[in-house]
Amino acid sequence: MQPTATVLVYSDDANTREQVRLAAGRRPAADLPPVEFVECATLPAVLKELDRGGIDVCVLDGEAVPAGGMGVCRQIKDEVFRCPPVLLLIGRPQDAWLATWSRAEAAVTHPVEPVEFAQALAGLLRSRLAVRA
DSSP states (O other), X not given: OOSOEEEEEEOSOHHHHHHHHHHHOSOSSXXXXXXXXXXXXXXXXXXXXXXXXXXXXXXXXXXXXXXXXXXXXXXXXXXXXXXXXXXXXESSGGXXXXXXXXXXXXXXXXXXXXXXXXXXXXXXXXXXXXXXX
């Protein structure tokens, strides 16, 4: 097992980024390595971190401004080679079809419900780490 997994968290709202960190905890599941977070508040910061590499999963806030997480997701899926899986935070369950349009691998509603979020994140980390192995 690798020493850590790296999760990029994008939101213009520091409280949302904190909710994500708290919901994931140090380790979202016992069979996964500890998680390190890279926080981004702007689209240019997200693109810079993805260019740097080493990101295992992206968590994108669908309600972020001015660049919403759904549009950011679609953009990085088009532009980033071997783009990491994306967990999208959506405002309403009815927005799940938009998450599909953005090509996100998973979506959970905001505000973050810790158990649901940790399970979704763990599933994406497992698939990403299995591909890297």
